[in-house]
Amino acid sequence: MNVLVVKANNRPATEAISSKMYETFMEAVKGAENLNVTTYDVFAEDMPYFGQDLFNAFGKMQNGTELTDVESRLVAAKQKAMDALTAADVVVFAFPLWNLTIPAKLQTFVDYVYAAGFAFKYDAEGNMIQLMTDKKAIFLNARGGFYSAPEAAPMEMAVNYMRNVFGGVFGMEIIGEVIIEGHNAQRDKADQIIQEGLRQVTEVANKLVLQHA
Numbered sequence: 464m465n466v467l468v469v470k471a472n473n474r475p476a477t478e479a480i481s482s483k484m485y486e487t488f489m490e491a492v493k494g495a496e497n498l499n500v501t502t503y504d505v506f507a508e509d510m511p512y513f514g515q516d517l518f519n520a521f522g523k524m525q526n527g528t529e530l531t532d533v534e535s536r537l538v539a540a541k542q543k544a545m546d547a548l549t550a551a552d553v554v555v556f557a558f559p560l561w562n563l564t565i566p567a568k569l570q571t572f573v574d575y576v577y578a579a580g581f582a583f584k585y586d587a588e589g590n591m592i593q594l595m596t597d598k599k600a601i602f603l604n605a606r607g608g609f610y611s612a613p614e615a616a617p618m619e620m621a622v623n624y625m626r627n628v629f630g631g632v633f634g635m636e637i638i639g640e641v642i643i644e645g646h647n648a649q650r651d652k653a654d655q656i657i658q659e660g661l662r663q664v665t666e667v668a669n670k671l672v673l674q675h676a
């Protein structure tokens with residue numbers, strides 16, 4: 464069982480709650496013999512922004528023209544992200560809510576793998592077909608404010624977005640989701656909120672270990 468952990472925060476775990484969630488998950492799966500756990504650290508990877516440079520690179524590759532530095536880095540980075548996803552049975556995303564959305568580096572990872580013919584396709588009638596229904600996803604997210612209430616939920620574009628991409632379009636089964644929320648809004652309850660969330664992260668990780676024991 465290959466578990467790919469996409470770490471999407473480079474703030475230290477002493478300060479960032481989603482980094483702490485990542486560390487808690489890794490600690491809980493440590494030594495699990497049937498899980499092959501690898502980390503894809505989006506802040507450590509060389510990941511140029513997705514855009515016309517990539518399309519230029521594809522054109523040049525067809526013509527056999529030499530790529531520029533940024534074009535070849537983009538092609539290599541996109542392939543690496545796609546290969547990492549292909550190899551994974553379970554993908555765990557540890558990510559914060561920043562400015563109502565996901566960090567730009569995680570967005571770049573999504574841009575690399577959100578590819579027709581790879582993650583989804585259209586059939587002859589124009590229906591979208593999910594191509595990753597054999598994979599499972601787990602979301603570990605932290606957000607300082609509260610977004611669970613129906614009136615606030617539509618503002619939240621991190622977990623909602625990740626669900627739409629990896630569940631809705633790619634077809635992965637979301638087998639676990641832990642959201643730590645409100646620790647900035649309610650400082651007096653912060654410790655309690657964070658500890659309870661981290662306990663749930665351990666629980667999700669333990670479940671994964673037990674399922675594949």
Ligand SMILES: Cc1cc2nc3c(=O)[nH]c(=O)nc-3n(C[C@H](O)[C@H](O)[C@H](O)COP(=O)(O)O)c2cc1C
Nearest residue numbers: 478479480481482559560561562563605606607608
């Ligand atoms: C750059 C930045 C932007 C943030 N934007 C929001 C936000 O839009 N809404 C919110 O509720 N909290 C916001 N927060 C607070 C984080 O959601 C909170 O710190 C949470 O624990 C996730 O981020 P962290 O893992 O980096 O700590 C922001 C924090 C940072 C560092």
